[in-house]
Amino acid sequence: MMLPQGWVEATINDLGDYLNGMAFKPSDWEDQGTGIIRIQNLTNPKKPLNRTRRNFDEKYLVRRDDILVSWSATLDVFFWDREDAVLNQHIFKAIPSSVVDKRFLFIALKKAIYEMMKSEHLHGSTMKHINRGPFLAHKVWLPPLAEQRRIVAKLDSLTARIARARAELERVRVLSFRAWKSAINQSFQKLKCENVPLKQIAQITGGLTKNAKRRSLPLQVPYLRVANVYANELRLSDVARIGCSEKEYKKTKLEKNDILIVEGNGSIDQVGRAALWDGEIGGCTHQNHLIRIRPSESISSEFLLLFLESSLGRKYIETSASSTSGLHTLSISKVGNFSCPLPSRLLQDATVKYLNLCRDRLLAKRIEIDRALTLLDRLEFSLLAKAFRGELVTQDPNDEPASVLLDRIRAERAADTKPGRKRRA
Incomplete structure (x- = not known):
């Protein structure tokens, strides 16, 4: 050119x-x-x-x-x-x-x-x-210099419009998150059923403590750490391995539909984040800073995970983990004492189906928002490129x-x- x-x-x-x-x-x-x-x-x-x-x-x-x-x-x-x-x-x-x-x-x-x-x-x-x-x-x-100033004035006008569009998309993103929270909270508030301690309807156990001696053990298995567990999401791109005995392995090995919950964190809103294990990695176990919940046949894993995400579930988590020391922690006994709703399996499945439908719709909306934000970024750069080719102003x-x-x-x-x-x- x-x-x-x-x-x-x-x-x-x-x-x-x-x-x-x-x-x-x-x-x-x-x-x-x-x-x-x-x-x-x-x-x-x-x-x-x-x-x-x-x-x-x-x-x-x-x-x-x-x-x-x-x-x-x-x-x-x-x-x-x-x-x-x-x-x-x-x-x-x-x-x-x-x-x-x-x-x-x-x-x-x-x-x-x-x-x-x-x-x-x-x-x-x-x-x-x-x-x-x-x-x-x-x-x-x-x-x-005079054209520099004309370019800046034109870009200011155009990028202001882009900024307004970006702010509106971010506002819709916040509203979609609030809509999801409203749907999940209302679903659990409407349930008319018995509440029981979680330890009565689930097996709750800890994991493996990491130490130097484990490197020499012959049995080396994949295990999940806190870094792998997020709110309703597992990130498995980096899964470590750990040594353990046959007895430890049998006790801590994960099974499909187990729930993993983060034991401690410096931020109260991060402690207790939980995700569902669906067996992506065979023979996987977990560290001691993750508490494993294995529901009985009386309660659905998906239903229990949604409950932990609801405002009622978060209230139990944050009240139990609250601390003035700067590190908020849960324990097996604290998690076991959570008071959990126990409707019929039919009602559990209906609740899960409805909330999954809500989540899918909101996820689709967020994907559209992300795509639109990406297009705005491209538009902003294309305006810059046009400006520096001398095509934005005469x-x-x-x-x-x-x-x-x-x-x-x-x-x-x-x-x-x-x-x-x-x-x-």
Whole structure:
């Protein structure tokens, strides 16, 4: 493709200066002092800032509306909108050149990050990152300053509509979750039946305690950990193995329709999350931090799992596990004392059938929402691509050419690096 009229090819480095943050350690953190901007504060704007009284150069201070680029872990670009704070490492402060519109620099950086995430310059398996050199050398097309401002104004208008659509889809997602909770809660509130302690209608047992001695045992079997069990979902991409005796294996081996419930967690809303085992992995057992529930013939496993997910079931779980120590825990005896509704099997099956139908409909709605959100992401990027091809707004032959801007940027930098001159922070 040919450059649009008045445009010039430049690099990210041409558009501004990029300052990497300081290296702060947990020992630098204090209750008072200047806030430290970490990557977590960019991805979660409500997360409180760690603070420090450590001395730092003022150039590392970030003020409202400064542009920040996270080049490790979370690869994205942000406008800072909180109190003045000092910059942590793995984040660039982007300082636009005098001949580049600040908001245009923001979208140029966003497009560059997106393109580099799809290139050979993306590194790391668990923590993704890009190197400073390739990032600064990344090529962009630079329009005249007046056209930069027209592009930003047009994009602001279009992306505002996309943001409204995205917010509406997220609102529908929340409403669908509330609808599911309402359906499951009403179903159990309407039941007119006897309530019995769970230990009377189910076998409740613990699992295997992990220790170094187990590595030498001849019988090595697959086993599930807390990391495998989520709310009504098992994640089996990473299943470990453990050594055990024949007696232990016989006692803890999972059978189809067993329910696994998480014993403890620092968050009260995560303790007691439960999932149904349907025998995906033969001969599998489980660790001691998962409590196994094996229902008797008098109660359906699916019915019991739905009860544990209902507000009534969660009330038993959270009341039993509540603690002031910071770690909320259940036990075999606590789970056994849960008061569980026991209607006829016919009514249990009807309840399960109705709630599964509700869940399927809501899941279908969420799939539609996710698809629509993906399309909005693609639309947003296609607008960026169109903007940087010179197709979003018309070119004005009266605009000062971008080549003149680029020459001016390079002349300014050459002057800044002359002996006796300090480079602008």
